[in-house]
Amino acid sequence: MKRISAFQLNLHKAALPQLTMALMCLVALVSCRKDKPEPPEETAVVVGNSGGLYITNEGNFQWGNATVSYYDVATGSVAEDLFQHANGSSLGDVCQSMTIFNGKGYLVMNNSNKVVVVDPQSFVSTATITGFDSPRYILPVSNAKAYVTDFHANSIAVVDLANNTITGGIPCPSATEELVLAYGKAFVTAPQRNKVYVISTVTDQITDSITVSAGGASIVQDMNGKLWVLCNNALYRIDPFSHGVEATFSFTAATSPWRLRINGTHDMLYFLDTDVYRMSITAAALPTSSFIPASGRNFYGLGVDPTEGSIYVADAIDYVQRGVVYRYGSDGSERANFLAGIVPGGFCFN
Amino acid sequence: MKRLLLSVSAWCMGTFLCGQALSDTVQLKAFEVVAPRIAATLPGAKMMVVDSATLIRYRTTDLGQLLANETPMFVKSYGLGSLATTSFRGGSANHTAVLWNGFNIGSPMNGQLDLSLVPVQVANSVAVAYGSSTALWGSGAIGGTILLNDLPCSNDGTRVDAGLSFGSFGDQRQQFRVQHSGAKWTVAIGAFNTTAENDFRINKEAVDEPMQRQRNASFAQHGLLGDAHYRWGRKDRIGIHAWYQQTDRQIPGSTLEGNSTAGQMDGTLRLTADWQHTGTRATTNARIGWFNDELEYYANDVVQAAVSRSRNVIAELETRIHLAKRHQLHIGVNNTHALALSDGIPREQQQNRSALFAAYRYTSANNRFRSSISARQELLEGDVVPFTCSLGADYALRPWLLLKAQGAKVYRVPTLNDLYWRPGGNPDLRAENGYSGDLGAVLHVSFKGIVIRSEITWFERLIDDWIQWTPGPAYWSPHNLLQVWSRGVETNTSVGFSLGSVGVKLGLMTNHVVSTNEMRTSVNDASVDKQLIYVPMYTGHAKLGVTYKALSVTGLVRYTGYRYTSTDNREYLEPFTLADLWVAYRLPPLKSCTLSLQAQCNNIFATRYEVLLNRPMPFRSYQVGVNVQFHRPERRTP
Numbered sequence: 001m002k003r004i005s006a007f008q009l010n011l012h013k014a015a016l017p018q019l020t021m022a023l024m025c026l027v028a029l030v031s032c033r034k035d036k037p038e039p040p041e042e043t044a045v046v047v048g049n050s051g052g053l054y055i056t057n058e059g060n061f062q063w064g065n066a067t068v069s070y071y072d073v074a075t076g077s078v079a080e081d082l083f084q085h086a087n088g089s090s091l092g093d094v095c096q097s098m099t100i101f102n103g104k105g106y107l108v109m110n111n112s113n114k115v116v117v118v119d120p121q122s123f124v125s126t127a128t129i130t131g132f133d134s135p136r137y138i139l140p141v142s143n144a145k146a147y148v149t150d151f152h153a154n155s156i157a158v159v160d161l162a163n164n165t166i167t168g169g170i171p172c173p174s175a176t177e178e179l180v181l182a183y184g185k186a187f188v189t190a191p192q193r194n195k196v197y198v199i200s201t202v203t204d205q206i207t208d209s210i211t212v213s214a215g216g217a218s219i220v221q222d223m224n225g226k227l228w229v230l231c232n233n234a235l236y237r238i239d240p241f242s243h244g245v246e247a248t249f250s251f252t253a254a255t256s257p258w259r260l261r262i263n264g265t266h267d268m269l270y271f272l273d274t275d276v277y278r279m280s281i282t283a284a285a286l287p288t289s290s291f292i293p294a295s296g297r298n299f300y301g302l303g304v305d306p307t308e309g310s311i312y313v314a315d316a317i318d319y320v321q322r323g324v325v326y327r328y329g330s331d332g333s334e335r336a337n338f339l340a341g342i343v344p345g346g347f348c349f350n
Numbered sequence: 351m352k353r354l355l356l357s358v359s360a361w362c363m364g365t366f367l368c369g370q371a372l373s374d375t376v377q378l379k380a381f382e383v384v385a386p387r388i389a390a391t392l393p394g395a396k397m398m399v400v401d402s403a404t405l406i407r408y409r410t411t412d413l414g415q416l417l418a419n420e421t422p423m424f425v426k427s428y429g430l431g432s433l434a435t436t437s438f439r440g441g442s443a444n445h446t447a448v449l450w451n452g453f454n455i456g457s458p459m460n461g462q463l464d465l466s467l468v469p470v471q472v473a474n475s476v477a478v479a480y481g482s483s484t485a486l487w488g489s490g491a492i493g494g495t496i497l498l499n500d501l502p503c504s505n506d507g508t509r510v511d512a513g514l515s516f517g518s519f520g521d522q523r524q525q526f527r528v529q530h531s532g533a534k535w536t537v538a539i540g541a542f543n544t545t546a547e548n549d550f551r552i553n554k555e556a557v558d559e560p561m562q563r564q565r566n567a568s569f570a571q572h573g574l575l576g577d578a579h580y581r582w583g584r585k586d587r588i589g590i591h592a593w594y595q596q597t598d599r600q601i602p603g604s605t606l607e608g609n610s611t612a613g614q615m616d617g618t619l620r621l622t623a624d625w626q627h628t629g630t631r632a633t634t635n636a637r638i639g640w641f642n643d644e645l646e647y648y649a650n651d652v653v654q655a656a657v658s659r660s661r662n663v664i665a666e667l668e669t670r671i672h673l674a675k676r677h678q679l680h681i682g683v684n685n686t687h688a689l690a691l692s693d694g695i696p697r698e699q700q701q702n703r704s705a706l707f708a709a710y711r712y713t714s715a716n717n718r719f720r721s722s723i724s725a726r727q728e729l730l731e732g733d734v735v736p737f738t739c740s741l742g743a744d745y746a747l748r749p750w751l752l753l754k755a756q757g758a759k760v761y762r763v764p765t766l767n768d769l770y771w772r773p774g775g776n777p778d779l780r781a782e783n784g785y786s787g788d789l790g791a792v793l794h795v796s797f798k799g800i801v802i803r804s805e806i807t808w809f810e811r812l813i814d815d816w817i818q819w820t821p822g823p824a825y826w827s828p829h830n831l832l833q834v835w836s837r838g839v840e841t842n843t844s845v846g847f848s849l850g851s852v853g854v855k856l857g858l859m860t861n862h863v864v865s866t867n868e869m870r871t872s873v874n875d876a877s878v879d880k881q882l883i884y885v886p887m888y889t890g891h892a893k894l895g896v897t898y899k900a901l902s903v904t905g906l907v908r909y910t911g912y913r914y915t916s917t918d919n920r921e922y923l924e925p926f927t928l929a930d931l932w933v934a935y936r937l938p939p940l941k942s943c944t945l946s947l948q949a950q951c952n953n954i955f956a957t958r959y960e961v962l963l964n965r966p967m968p969f970r971s972y973q974v975g976v977n978v979q980f981h982r983p984e985r986r987t988p
Contacts, residue, residue, distance in 0.1 A: 032862060033864055033881075033887060035881075035886075035887035035888055035911050035912045036912060037912065037914075037919060037920065037922050040920075062603070062604055062607060063604065063915070063963050063964065064604045064605065064606030064607065064963060064964035065915065065921065065963060065964075066606075090606055090964070091606075092606045093604065093606045093607045093608075093964075111606075111607050111608065112606050112607060112608055113607075113608025113609070114608065132608075295873065296872050296873045297872060297873055297874060298872055315872075315873075315874050317871075317872055317874050317875055317876070318820060318871060318872070318875060318877065318917055319820075319821055320877075320883060320916055320917045321875075321876055321877055321916045321917040321918035321920070322876070322916065322918055322920055322921075323874075324874045342916060342921065
């Protein structure tokens with residue numbers, strides 16, 4: 001230990017400052033970064049005004065980071081995470097869809113296995129409907145009753161909208177996705193079984209099923225009352241009375257079209273297939289060129305403003321950061337873009 | 351001012367280890383066996399050896415808790431008893447290799463190891479090697495390497511060690527080990543059993559808030575450990591190790607998920623055999639390990655469980671040759687054969703990797719300069735994967751100041767899941783590859799009975815072809831997407847002194863890690879130059895240990911900074927600081943028996959925190975335990 005004692009002298013005299021300097025330089029070589037994130041900007045957005053829309057941001061499965069944003073078209077400003085601000089708690093795990101009915105907002109929380117009812121203006125939660133397995137979409141079929149499709153349960157839940165409780169289930173052979181109401185019947189897609197189920201909203205029973213092809217998850221109704229179902233390899237037009245397939249438009253290339261939407265006048269179809277495509281309901285063939293090219297963006301959500309006609313497209317980027325939503329005019333020109341939440345997937349128009 | 355603060359913090363930095371500086375009672379007898387490789391003494395390498403006193407403290411816990419509390423590793427824990435993986439120096443879980451007796455025990459399917467399934471008891475020596483050592487250990491040893499060794503002793507007589515503990519949330523642990531060690535034979539058998547409900551409170555007790563408890567989080571684990579060693583002559587030893595364990599646990603959902611009913615069963619059998627021959631000029635080791643993992647995951651009672659099976663067979667031959675007085679050569683071959691079958695890999699898939707590695711060491715005549723060069727070439731299914739090599743050196747500038755430098759070329763081959771998972775597996779993936787470097791200084795002084803050891807390290811690492819799973823049109827698929835630049839400064843300082851019969855140990859450890867993606871993956875990608883998710887930029891540990899006669903008290907405070915939960919760093923989790931207290935008392939020995947009592951309080955200030963988003967961790971918890979040790983030394987025949 002003699003060496004150490006010899007060192008003591010050194011340390012006290014000269015070595016200490018030198019060494020400190022050396023270490024300082026070393027530390028300074030790597031610039032210290034600020035890790036505290038900037039607080040989000042407060043925006044004065046009037047939620048639920050006439051010219052605006054809700055964006056449901058799914059968030060990541062099992063992370064519980066779903067949010068709903070509101071976009072005010074006139075000012076171009078966005079209010080983020082409405083639910084957290086209004087209720088002081090997180091919305092939940094995977095917000096699959098939002099539907100406004102009779103002045104109430106219904107948020108279908110897929111992996112929280114619940115439907116949250118909110119006031120569309122204040123976003124204060126007024127009720128929670130629980131007991132679902134993996135709910136996807138809600139369709140009010142009367143003032144008192146709604147259907148909720150489910151990804152796991154082989155059953156469509158029947159919900160009492162007055163009490164906000166599940167009152168029963170419609171047994172189905174498989175999982176169900178999007179659904180529409182037409183002429184007193186609910187038409188429900190069942191992508192795993194290549195079917196569209198027809199349900200009587202009076203008896204709450206499947207009365208018929210229409211065979212389509214695999215992956216048919218989205219369904220819309222046009223101005224003539226016809227139903228359109230988009231499957232992995234074809235687009236079908238279905239007669240709502242005879243339940244027969246009237247027209248089949250087959251995709252030739254190996255594509256994955258999805259998210260079929262229709263405009264407010266119910267005469268123009270829109271869907272995603274990497275790019276955004278659109279097709280008139282009277283067209284004789286599928287569109288050959290895209291309407292809005294993705295150009296390296298990851299188009300995940302699609303919506304068409306029923307009154308104003310703007311097309312909203314969401315880029316989910318890498319699914320682990322806030323997505324970008326684009327607003328296009330009905331001519332396909334970009335009007336605006338803004339940041340939404342994580343995995344923006346759905347649009348709900350006020 | 352900022353610089354001043356930095357230099358001050360650089361001075362206050364710390365490590366808790368440091369066997370040299372602080373006289374821990376090393377209970378392990380002098381080993382005549384050498385740990386695999388020579389990583390521990392590789393010039394330029396930074397190592398942190400968990401001291402034996404600390405190891406005893408964590409004997410009944412899992413490796414995840416030990417590493418989170420005592421090392422600079424960030425452990426991504428889903429909760430008590432739940433999945434725990436590491437992030438070290440800004441890497442992902444795949445970038446930390448876990449080696450048990452020299453064998454990589456990471457799953458060949460996902461390249462990771464769930465640290466909550468590794469009882470600390472499986473090793474009597476735990477060390478963490480910082481930085482890249484792929485030249486020594488092969489694929490994946492990029493951010494760091496966890497070295498678990500169960501080293502045998504000899505002529506130690508008979509030891510029996512039995513422990514029992516009870517803790518909050520229905521935590522009960524029992525552990526037992528008996529060992530006999532003679533001149534020729536050493537035989538040991540151990541068993542452990544842990545059960546816990548883990549039904550901790552997930553919200554604070556408040557008048558207006560109904561109390562909620564964590565649900566579906568129970569944990570049950572039992573296992574057997576055995577090893578036997580036989581020596582003959584003065585030069586040869588053979589040994590076998592066996593590690594069997596069964597874990598049955600429920601998997602809690604996040605606070606925002608619906609009721610989880612999921613569960614998982616993990617069955618593991620690890621068998622190894624090794625032979626060591628110590629010649630006059632060379633020491634040769636041959637070892638083979640057989641590792642079988644079976645995992646059964648069920649979402650609920652109705653759905654059929656998803657079963658995954660994997661098997662790794664690793665064979666290795668290495669020899670260490672003393673070429674001349676100051677020159678040492680180390681060469682070896684390794685063959686790793688992995689096999690996997692699961693719901694995601696419906697057809698059995700195999701992967702064979704062969705490697706040739708060599709290291710050369712030089713020590714200068716005055717012992718002040720040491721250097722090494724090592725290289726490794728691996729063949730993956732007969733194809734050449736990136737050549738890897740490393741250079742390291744240290745130089746004692748002064749008796750009290752050691753300078754270290756290390757540089758390496760690193761790689762990680764894709765896992766079986768990356769390649770073959772259905773759907774999505776991408777057989778065209780390339781190996782991740784890159785460079786890493788460290789510069790460090792170790793200050794080691796003692797004056798007036800105060801021993802100070804302080805180490806500061808600056809590291810840089812750039813990895814290309816970073817594999818990332820991303821969603822495609824129909825399913826997720828891995829691609830060589832990102833380029834990740836990780837850099838940072840780590841400090842480790844310990845101070846030890848005695849005041850009469852009171853021994854005091856102080857440790858401080860700080861880590862600043864910046865790990866950013868440098869590659870834009872699409873037009874709107876805002877993740878460029880942003881910190882990777884779940885890599886805290888700042889972490890720190892402070893520890894104070896006081897011993898007085900047979901009583902020892904240890905307090906630990908650790909800080910974890912912001913963790914981002916989105917790649918654009920807009921979403922984040924708040925930092926947290928936790929404090930733990932541990933008290934132990936050893937009763938006076940009665941004949942050959944020693945009884946020790948310990949009590950522990952975790953998260954003393956009942957801090958509410960989440961390591962991962964919406965995965966609450968327990969508030970205050972307690973544990974009490976008793977341990978009996980019996981030792982009858984070997985009778986020596988004259």
